[in-house]
Amino acid sequence: MATIVANDADHGVYTITGDVSESQFANSTYLRSIDIKECSTIGEYGFFNCTNITDVKLPDTLTKIGTRAFSDCYLLNKITIPDGVSTIEDKLFYFCTSLEEVTLPQTLVTIGNESFRFCTSLKNLSLPSSLSTIGKSAFSGCTNLTLFNQNLPNNLRNLGNGVFSTCSKLTNIKIPDSITVLGSYLFNQCQSLQSVTFGPSITHIGDYCFFNCYNLVSISNLPIIESIGDRAFDTCSNLRFISLSNKIKSIGVSAFKQCEIITTTDHTFDFSQLTEIKAGTFSDALHDYYTIQIILSDKCKKIGDYAFYMDKVYINLQYVEYIGDYAFYKTSAPEFSDSIKYIGNSAFYGCGFRFLNFPQYLTNISSFAFAYGHCDESINLNIPNCVTHIYGNAFQGWTFDQVIIPSSVEYIDKNAFLQTMINSFHFENGCKKLGKYCFAKSGIISMVLPDSLLIINESVFYQTKLGSISLPKNLEKICKFAFIFERFDIWYQFSSTLSIIFPESLRIIEEKAFYRHVYLRSITFLSSNITIGDYAFYGIANDDENGNNYPDIYNWHSYDYLDPKEYVNRIDEQLKEYAANVDFCQTYSEGEKVKIGKNAFLRAWINIKFPPNMDTISDYCFTSAFIFDLEIPNTITKIGDYAFSRAVFKPFSTNNLNRNLKFGTSTFAYTIINNFTLPSGISFVNPGLFSSCQCLKSIQIPHVDYIGKYAFFNCSSLEHVYINYGCKEIGEFAFSQSGISSITFPDSITKIGNNSFSHCINLKIFSVPENLLSVQYQTFANCTNITSIDLHHVSSISSLAFYHCINLIKIIIPRNCKIVDSYAFSDCSSLCSVIICQNVTTSPFSFSNCTNLNLIVFKDTSTIKNYTFTNCTNIQHIVLNHSVGFDEFPFDESLPKQN
Incomplete structure (x- = not known):
């Protein structure tokens, strides 16, 4: 074990003598500058993670430095390794990020794995000629490294993986x-x-x-x-x-x-020894001006995913069996051979073909396999007899002269022929299912569907322009959105209208199946037992043959400047030929029934003949439709809410209505209709039944108990109404804003609702029904043609009941009329005389603003409230009986002086 002596402890300067043992000084933070003497070996991790060491002096006696001896010495700046060292062990200087300069010994034979990895400051390095091995990732991550002579030593025998990985300055x-x-x-x-x-x-x-x-x-x-x-x-x-x-x-x-x-000098790659072209081999690589020819031999059976993605290549696939996903995406397509058994997703997406002959043993056509392909000339598409499935978007964007689908194909997936243009499309019997959007946004001049197809799925022909279509004779169901079509300008290159014959087997047409199919001109139902869903034929035939909208029939009622009577005259009779003929089967068996859903023909242009086994017209069924030659047969027993609202009829016959026909709310509201005879068996006129029918001139109302609210509201052309005896009530706004000038009230009426005749400016009546006891709120308000009216049996007159009847000259308030409510006769500017009989009580402002009122007669026991005659500035004669009661200001300054 080495000894250590501090030369300058405050600055971290030390002398180390002797061999350094394993991890002896590891993680020492006090060492900054060290001078090692009389040392032959530095053990593994000897100075590991000495994060403050900046320089090291190694002795000439040194022969071995162990693994990671100086690893993670972040501040080590430079070092010279003496000639006695032959091996730099693994990770010796790993992560010495400040190490800029290293002098290697001329005796060096081996540089170990990751020896200088992540020495990001290491710059110029000279490798000695003695060097034989450089281990894996030895200089990986040395982002500033350059080699002194840019050559590796000639004696080098082993060069490990990743040696210079991410050496971004080489x-x-x-x-x-x-x-x-x-x-x-x-x-x-x-x-x-x-x-x-x-x-x-x-x-x-x-x-x-x-x-x-x-x-x-x-x-x-x-x-x-x-x-x-x-x-x-x-x-x-x-x-x-x-x-x-x-x-x-x-x-x-x-x-x-x-x-x-x-590219290559001869524009050819000879791959005759390859057994496969692997995934992505030349993906997005061969973009030279010249097309590269690829030579394959019979050894090559597979071309992997993305192999030639977006390349300019030509290749003969004579022996290939498998073609992966995107293999030839947007390339010049190769010639097929019968050896091919599988073609992957998008394999030939966007390719140009000279001709399109499929391999005879192909069993499936994958998703997007040939999408957006093209050919210089129009071609036929003949699917091989082995194919059972055509998957999504397989032929999207193509143009074909003819397509033949063999009987082997059982299923065509969603979007398979999306955005195609096809002259003739024919199925051999066998296909059982078509996926969503299968032919969406396409133009197909002629389509024959197979009898094996029982259901046309959702959105199969979405936005598809069809010249003609033959439906399967065994078809049972057409799903929602199947033929939805709103003008799609790209397919206006061929002009055609569509006729459809629905087979006898058909039982259901779901909601919006033919929504806005503006080119649909003929519909024939062979089935007498069918249900048609909501909005199924919404807006059909609403364009002419050139794609122009017909005159607006939906919003005419919302424009003040457009007289609906003039609008009817503007409709050219020739437009009848553009309307869709809707023909139902006229024979049926017991138990069979035709049902048409809500909004089914909303905004459609049609000629229609109803089937004999249909009894109900659903809510909103023909709302805003334009219907030629409409006749409602006596088999119809119910017409729903708004069923014909906003519709236009030219003409319309009511001669054969079922006598017990029941109507819904606003059934004919806003329609352009001239006259109507209500069936004799109805007991009431439904609310809003003819509301805003501004062309309605005459109406025959049978013996009914009740006329509903808004029933004839805003029927501005209606002039005379005769109400038969037995009617007991007229609802709110029933005739408000209508054009009636006279009306015959039976004595059976006991109630007339609020605003029932308000704003009937032509109405001139002289009495109200004998049994009517109360005149309701605004009942005759703004009826400016009434001059006088007999109210001798009325017991109450509500607020604004005769407000602004500006031609009313005189009025007698009968005895026992308990109340004349506020503003009841306000603003009747022509009113000259008022007689108020016994036991009458007025309210504030009952006769306010009657500026021509000259004579007022008060009889016994009447009560006159404050402000009753406010602003009646022309009063000259007042006749009083002794028992009349007055509040303090009944005339409110209308007279010069009140006593």
Whole structure:
């Protein structure tokens, strides 16, 4: 064991004498500068982790330094190793990050594993000619290292893996002829390395040997190499001219990946000795101006994933059996041979083909296998008889003249023919399933589906322009969104409308199946037992043959400047030929029934003939539709809420309605309809039934008990209404804002709701029903054509009941009318005389602002509240009986003086 003497303890200066034993001074923080004397051996970990040592003087007597003797001495700056030392042991100076200068002995034979690893400050280093072995990762991570003469010693026999890995300052290096193998990671990420020279004895280049040496321009003697490891030249993006031997036996995974511009003098690589092209071998590497020809022999059976990804290559696949994923992604496609049994995902994505003949033993076509491929001329696609599955996006983006799917194909996956353009598509009987979006966003002029197909799945023909389609005769179900189509301009290169015949076997068309299919012009149902889902035919036929929208039929009612009567006249009768003909089967067997869901034909342009076995028109079924020649048969017993709201009929017949037909709320609201005869069997007029039907001129109302609220609201063309005896109630806003000028009230009416006739500016009536006891809130407000009205049996008049009836001249408030509520006759500016009979009580402002009121007669026991006649500034005559009661200010300054 060595002895230690302090020369200057305060500054960490010591002299050490004798052999240093194992770990003797390990982790000593007091040592800074040491002078070692009379020492032949420094044991393992002798000065390990002495983090404050800056310099060491070694004696000439030293012959051995143990493993990690100076490892992790972070501040050690320089050291000279005497000539007596022949071996630098493993990790001797590991992580000495401040070590800048090392003088190696001329007697040095071996540099051990990781000896100088992560000596990031180490710069110029001269390797002695005696050196025979450099262990693995010896200089790995020496990011500032340069070699003094840029040559490795000629006596070097062993060069370990990763010796110069991440030595990012190395620029050029010569490897002696004595080296036979360039090991794995040898120059990994030497990003300044430009050239490497080695002799003819090297036959193998290891994995990641030159990985990410992106400034490497040239490398000598590649023709003698027999094997190249995985990712050996990966990302050597400036490596250009290389020559490979035709005797090369192995090229590893991604060996030349992303080399970008590799080429060879004769533009040919002879790989006749290879048994496979491994994954990513030349991925994104062969981008030279000239196409590289790849020569394979009958030994090569497999081409791995990404092998020639995005390369400019031509290759004959005569003997290949397996082609991996992305193998020829966006390359010039090779010629196929019958030897191929498997083609991977995206294997030929984006490739250009001269012709497309598939290997006859291929069983599956993988996802994206031929997506976005192309050919100079239109070609036919004939799938081999061995293929059972075509997977997702397999032929996306292609243009074909004809496609024939053989009976062997059982399943075509989602997006398989997405965004294709096909003249003729034909199935032999056999396919049982089509995946979602199988033909989405495509243009297909003619399509024949196989009888083996029982279900058309969701979104199969999503946004697909079809010229014609023949559905399977055994088809049972069409799923939601199957034929949804809103104009997709890319396919306007062929103009066509679509006719569909639904087979007798069809039982269900799900929701939105043909949503917005603007080119659908003819629909024929052979089935008499079918359910049509919600929104199934929403907006069909809503374009002309050139893709132009028809006149807006949805929002005409929202524009003040567009008179709906004029709108009807603007509809060209020739547009009828563009409407979709909807023909239902007119025969049926017992128990069979047709059901149409909510919103099924919303915003559609159609001619329709209802089936005889249909009894209900669902809610919103034809909302905002344009319907030619509509006739509702007497088999229909119920029409749901808003079923025809906002629709346009040209014409519309009500002659054959079922007498017991039941309507829903607002069934015909906002429709463009001229006249209507309600069935004789109905007992009430539903709320909102004809609300805002501004073209409705006449209505025949049978014996009903009730007219619902808003039933004829805003029917501005309606002039006369006759209500038969038996009707007991008229609901709120029932005729508000309508155009009626006269109405016949039966005495059976006992209630008229709030605002029932408000804003009926043409209405002129002289009495209210005999049994009506109360005039409700705003019932006749703003009825500006009423001049006088008999209220002799009324017991109460509510607020604003006759507000702003500006042509009302006189009024008699009958005896026993318990209350005339606030503003009941306010703003009746033409009112001249008011007679208030016995037992009447007014309210504040009951007759306010009646500026022409001249005569008021008060009879016995009336009560006149404050402000009743506010602002009645023309009062000249008041007749009083002695028992009339007045509040303090009933006239509120309307008279010059009140007594």
